[in-house]
Amino acid sequence: MAATAFLAAALFTAYDAYRTFDDQRRHLELIGSALAQEIIELDPQSALTRLDHSAGRFAPIIQASLVSDSTSAASPFGQMLPVGGLGAIKLEPAQNDAAAGVMQRGAGAFAIAALMSFAALRRRPNDDPDPALKQSYRTLAAAIPMGVACWTRTGELIVCNQQYRDSIDMEDREVTYHQAVKRLIAGGYMKLLREGDNGRLLELHREDGSCLLIDERPLGSDGFMTLVSDITEAKKTDTLLHAIREEQRHLARRYHEEKLKAEAASRAKTNFLAHLSHDIRTPLNHIIGFADLMRHETYGALGDKRYLEYVQSIKSSGEHLLASFASILELAELESGQKGLRSDPLLVDDLIEGVAQRFRTQAQRAGVGIVIGAPTQAIVEGDKLGLTRMLGNLVENAIRFTPAGGRITLAAFAAPDGVVLEITDTGIGMSEERLQSLSQPFALGDATFTREGGGPGLGISIARAIAELSGGHLAIDSSPALGTTVAISLPLAAMDGRMAA
Structure with missing residues (x-):
């Protein structure tokens, strides 16, 4: 049983480390994507200013900086996200809370394994453990970095550590399991997350806004154990990340809509200019051609010499208008990609x-x-x-x-x-x-x-x-x-x- 308990603790710690660091990586990528969308269209100086201002929203979680070389390496816990011609956003966790949390939960898991091993070795038929076993429980409970309480099958307290006492404002006198639960819930509400043969997991929302995770597990066949951990900051982080995701989806939707509108407007502009150019260039070519015929007096003299000046002015003005419309159409074709260039x-x-x-x-x-x-x-x-x-x-x-x-x-x-x-x-x-x-x-x-x-x-x-x-x-x-x-x-x-x- 001891080997199984310690193996389970090791597997739990490995899985917890993988999930924790993977969640941290995805959170950094999500925050980086939101920051990149805000600065990608800006010049480098404006991007730095906007990045410093925007990253302040996540200051308790990350440290963000703009680097010119997108190949620069981040730390094992950080992320690098390219931002077009600006280089890349380098994101680093402001505090390595993830590693500390993994170590704490790992220590708790191994301590629980030790408690279960002691319980299996020193199991007694009655509900009241002998003094030696109770002292062993007390020593192990004090080493666990979270609130821990061990109970008999009837709900009598065997031992608890100081963190658990603080969570229920417990004085020196003993309490039963049901009294402890009432103190935990006072002014708040409890939500069941999971329940099975190996225990149950509950989430407690307290009146002061804090949130506790309560994990109840069997302690051999003679009792059970309650683990209490404060997840208030994790909940705040999840809420913030959820808000970021919603904002990112909103920005992505708006960007897609505006892009479609811009593309439609560009196509409409190009088509309009193409039709306008055809409708205007045709009569302008006629005007220029007839003015040239008149300037050369192909079918006879015009009479007054001033007519030649007028005809030349008509021809010059028509050619100027024709060149202007040609420039407008050329620019529209270049911007829309309809005019290809050789290489x-x-x-x-x-x-x-x-x-x-x-x-x-x-x-x-x-x-x-x-x-x-x-x-x-x-x-x-x-x-x-x-x-x-x-x-x-x-x-x-x-x-x-x-x-x-x-x-x-x-x-x-x-x-x-x-x-x-x-x-x-x-x-x-x-x-x-x-x-x-x-x-x-x-x-x-x-x-x-x-x-x-x-x-x-x-x-x-x-x-x-x-x-x-x-x-x-x-x-x-x-x-x-x-x-x-x-x-x-x-x-x-x-x-x-x-x-x-």
């Missing part, structure tokens, strides 16, 4: 040289010089027409906003993991507020500094979309009266990385 190996130096050559004449007319940086011999994978359009939009903006006598520099800088293309001008620059507005399409420039009209303000938005579809990123740095620098980071071609021509 061919391209020499960065040739790409920059081609764009500079294309805009050199326009820059000379505006009194602006174009300078090309040192060659890098780097090769990227991308769509040649798309990347040329991206650089062309940025160079055209630089020409428009750089006064005569200024300079535009096109340069590339290669590194082992990618290439950075930079377009720098000495133009009028932009304020911080203006920079923030550039993240929104259709943000028009200041008309007082443009040379050829504002346009729909989509050049940078199209360039940004092409950069991101090419696996890169676009960033802008500008200061009023000092100029603007636009940097585009692109990955190197996978086959060669960086190579010489």
Whole structure:
């Protein structure tokens, strides 16, 4: 019997350790998922601030931090959850209560096994144990880290430890089992969790808000044992985690609904723009064609020379509108993924040289010089027409906003993991507020500094979309009266990385 009791205690301790640490791991994953949803769309600085604020809700349970390397290792009791480009959230238990609880319950299980062994060895036919056995019970009960009381078959108290006395406010005088139960329940209620041949498990909710777990088990054939443990903090933790799960489900449902709405709105916008573009481009092409015929006086003279100027104005305005609608449709197709980009190996130096050559004449007319940086011999994978359009939009903006006598520099800088293309001008620059507005399409420039009209303000938005579809990123740095620098980071071609021509 002793061997069976100790084997059962060992199995109980092993199972309890597995369940406890598995629950802790799942709880950390759940908390980490909730925190990740709150910060994933934020920039690193805002994410750190939000994480410090949000993690405070779970401060008694975890310590949360943001690490840039998602491969960093957490402790054996911690968790690492990736958060997109921000790195990963590192979660650690604030206190190792789980290990302490396993040790306490394990000690209690082995103490119970010892008590049962003593009971089997020193079993007596009557209900009142001899003094030696009672002293053994008392010694073992004092070593158990939870409330313990041993009773005879008739409910008379054999022995109990101080924790049990404190739980029922017991004085020095003896009490029976039924009196002890009444004191435990006073002002609260008890709920039966499990009952069987090997005892029963009850949960006691007291008037002061505390919660006790009462485990009653047979003590040989002469009596039974009551184990009382305080699970108030565990209940609070379970309540908090339940609230987190509900909030997470609510956020996930809202995110899914908003995502569906956004996708539907994006499809509707693309379809609308496609139909609108067709309905407007067709008559515009007619207007431009007829204006060209009239400008060349194909079917006879127009008469007054001013008519030629009017016709030229009609043609120019139609072409401007046609280009604007083409830009709108192109941006919609890029954002919706309907316009695919090729992936061919391209020499960065040739790409920059081609764009500079294309805009050199326009820059000379505006009194602006174009300078090309040192060659890098780097090769990227991308769509040649798309990347040329991206650089062309940025160079055209630089020409428009750089006064005569200024300079535009096109340069590339290669590194082992990618290439950075930079377009720098000495133009009028932009304020911080203006920079923030550039993240929104259709943000028009200041008309007082443009040379050829504002346009729909989509050049940078199209360039940004092409950069991101090419696996890169676009960033802008500008200061009023000092100029603007636009940097585009692109990955190197996978086959060669960086190579010489």
